Amino acid sequence: MSDSDVKEPEATTEDGDAKGDARDNESPAPKGDAPGEGAKADAAKADAAKDSAKSDAPPKSGPYRPTPGKPLIEMSNVTKTFHKGKEPLTVLDGLTLTIAEGAFEALMGPSGSGKSTLLNLIAGLDRPTSGTARVAGHNLEKMSDGELAKFRAQNIGFIFQAYNLLPVLTAVENVELPLLLTKVPSGERRKRAETALRVVGLSDRMGHYPRQLSGGQEQRVAIARAIVNDPTILVCDEPTGDLDRKSADDILALLTKLNQDFKKTILMVTHDPSAAERATTTRHLNKGRLD
Amino acid sequence: MVPVKYNIRSLVVRKTTTAAAGLGLALVVFVFASVMMLGNGIRKTMGRAASPNVAVILRKGSDAELSSGISNESLNLVKAAAGQVSASGKGEVVGEVVVVILLDKIGTDGMSNVTVRGVPDGALGFRSTAKVIAGRAPKPGAADEVMVGNGIRGRFKGLEIGESFELKKNRSVKVVGVFSDDGSSNESEVWGDLNAVQSAFGRDGYVSSARVKLDSPGKIDALKAQIESDRQLGLIVMRESVFFEKQSEMTATFMTALGVLIAVFFSLGAMIGAMITMHAQVASRQREIGTLRALGFSKLSILTSFLLESLFLALVGGAIGAGASLAMSFVKITLLNASSWSEIVFTFDPTPAIIVRSMILAGVMGVIGGFLPALRAARVSPVEAMRA
Numbered sequence A: 001m002s003d004s005d006v007k008e009p010e011a012t013t014e015d016g017d018a019k020g021d022a023r024d025n026e027s028p029a030p031k032g033d034a035p036g037e038g039a040k041a042d043a044a045k046a047d048a049a050k051d052s053a054k055s056d057a058p059p060k061s062g063p064y065r066p067t068p069g070k071p072l073i074e075m076s077n078v079t080k081t082f083h084k085g086k087e088p089l090t091v092l093d094g095l096t097l098t099i100a101e102g103a104f105e106a107l108m109g110p111s112g113s114g115k116s117t118l119l120n121l122i123a124g125l126d127r128p129t130s131g132t133a134r135v136a137g138h139n140l141e142k143m144s145d146g147e148l149a150k151f152r153a154q155n156i157g158f159i160f161q162a163y164n165l166l167p168v169l170t171a172v173e174n175v176e177l178p179l180l181l182t183k184v185p186s187g188e189r190r191k192r193a194e195t196a197l198r199v200v201g202l203s204d205r206m207g208h209y210p211r212q213l214s215g216g217q218e219q220r221v222a223i224a225r226a227i228v229n230d231p232t233i234l235v236c237d238e239p240t241g242d243l244d245r246k247s248a249d250d251i252l253a254l255l256t257k258l259n260q261d262f263k264k265t266i267l268m269v270t271h272d273p274s275a276a277e278r279a280t281t282t283r284h285l286n287k288g289r290l291d
Numbered sequence B: 001m002v003p004v005k006y007n008i009r010s011l012v013v014r015k016t017t018t019a020a021a022g023l024g025l026a027l028v029v030f031v032f033a034s035v036m037m038l039g040n041g042i043r044k045t046m047g048r049a050a051s052p053n054v055a056v057i058l059r060k061g062s063d064a065e066l067s068s069g070i071s072n073e074s075l076n077l078v079k080a081a082a083g084q085v086s087a088s089g090k091g092e093v094v095g096e097v098v099v100v101i102l103l104d105k106i107g108t109d110g111m112s113n114v115t116v117r118g119v120p121d122g123a124l125g126f127r128s129t130a131k132v133i134a135g136r137a138p139k140p141g142a143a144d145e146v147m148v149g150n151g152i153r154g155r156f157k158g159l160e161i162g163e164s165f166e167l168k169k170n171r172s173v174k175v176v177g178v179f180s181d182d183g184s185s186n187e188s189e190v191w192g193d194l195n196a197v198q199s200a201f202g203r204d205g206y207v208s209s210a211r212v213k214l215d216s217p218g219k220i221d222a223l224k225a226q227i228e229s230d231r232q233l234g235l236i237v238m239r240e241s242v243f244f245e246k247q248s249e250m251t252a253t254f255m256t257a258l259g260v261l262i263a264v265f266f267s268l269g270a271m272i273g274a275m276i277t278m279h280a281q282v283a284s285r286q287r288e289i290g291t292l293r294a295l296g297f298s299k300l301s302i303l304t305s306f307l308l309e310s311l312f313l314a315l316v317g318g319a320i321g322a323g324a325s326l327a328m329s330f331v332k333i334t335l336l337n338a339s340s341w342s343e344i345v346f347t348f349d350p351t352p353a354i355i356v357r358s359m360i361l362a363g364v365m366g367v368i369g370g371f372l373p374a375l376r377a378a379r380v381s382p383v384e385a386m387r388a
């Protein structure tokens, strides 16, 4: 059992909604005549997104519902200090940052400047030493490990430089993983995972294991895994760092599409200036501060 | 929940370490199940000859026939009592003498004890399960003829049909037949003429035990009351099933204790094996664990996942061990039975309960052995795991 399921009183209504979902998806072409495969998938995906948004809205946790005029990410006066060696190492020093919903931001900076550290704080993988990290309506600095896990499951999609697919699971099984943390029934899980793989253009690679895929394909599976739960924010740590130019461009185009068509807020760490160009804003981190 | 196929496939991918740990677990379960089966086989073998409406009578203070003695006068009183208790007026009574002789074993240099039972005419008829399966029964009153139980046939010199051996110096007897008795411990005995055995061993006028067959099991209590109330007689009456239990108690208890001892000590080794394997699994899957944690799987679900993995490993190992132990039911083993000091042939006797207990042992080993590694997996910090 994970601590991110059960506990919610809306369990029964959610189940009902989920069944409704399944029926929706079975009826062909829910939004008029879909011209192509991609568009149909997009429509189904958008449907699923809309349904899951209305199905559960528990007060404390759950998918983010925007408050008009409020930024999605608000880091204020954040400090992060590591105590590993003899000397404590302060990586982030009084950093303040706000990111609006729907943004596509690139984060650049020299190696060791704290980009990954900042990303981890925003994604709820770690807590700041001091300061506040308010993300998608949650004050992360006050949350327990269990609450953070739940927060990540519901709000964050991760895309890593090293893809981090589970080697013993097939593409579609990898993509299904985040859905195991929801109440989506198993038949529906498979459908949603397949839809997500279609969105990233891998409908013909569902049953393949990561070792049977190219790097670019692995990263696309990882992106499908990141979006399958319909999270608010996509957090990408050098998503094209291990890829050749062509694959990198494909991935960046995909991210742009997710930002523009699916309204995902994207935060991307990169060393690659041409990748940063795809973003709407680029910030530079230097010695623990943004300039 | 992390899907179980993730754990199973991860075990399959790392074939060698998985197989090593699985075999260790299998071995422990195999030994445990076998010893339990043997303990069970001993109880069954000893008890198999028991008939519900037969009472065994021994001298007070004896648990075994070898140490008991009943005079002919006492035997007659027993016969009278049996007649009174049984409705038909005649309870069937046999008085038998039991001694032990040393015979040369075939195949090894050593000698071993063999139980010789002197039986009156009609002893075969008294035991409904006993029957001659080769040759013939000794002629009534023939002092120089014996038959041997199927269990020891061919395992001692002179115990084949047509062969002879010395009951006592200068008292040669000839084997004329082989009898079976439903696989019971009787099959490990030599049966000869009562008078011949009595005189050869200087036991004239005495039998070791009396057996009384009554019309119904319920009448045994009445017989017991009547015979035991006569203090002068100094005899005890017990149901044949109780008698056999007493014969096997020591050996069977020893076997069960041995089984438990093995379970405790050997399983320590197997658990350490499972622990090492699971530690290796956790160490080489840090990044995968970190990824799962990043995706939002809780510490508890990681702990559960690795515990299940270890449990699965142990149950597969256990199933192999338990399965292999079933093959032991084709094996016969010779043990010195403590109460008669002679060799008895036992079989390994599997029961569903033994298999269930073995699998529980495997499961417990898996959970205990897997606990620390699973705890370590649950403690993996996603941030650290991703940096590695």
Ligand SMILES: Nc1ncnc2c1ncn2[C@@H]1O[C@H](COP(=O)(O)OP(=O)(O)OP(=O)(O)O)[C@@H](O)[C@H]1O
Pocket: A082, A083, A084, A089, A091, A109, A110, A111, A112, A113, A114, A115, A116, A117, A118, B383, B384, B387
């Ligand atoms: N968990 C940790 N424990 C100790 N030190 C850490 C930890 N995480 C990061 N650091 C240190 O903090 C500094 C910033 O690390 P971070 O990974 O955020 O840099 P980065 O900007 O992402 O660099 P890169 O471009 O190389 O990925 C580094 O000096 C690193 O060694």
Ligand SMILES: [Mg+2]
Pocket: A115, A116, A117, A237
């Ligand atoms: Mg980094």
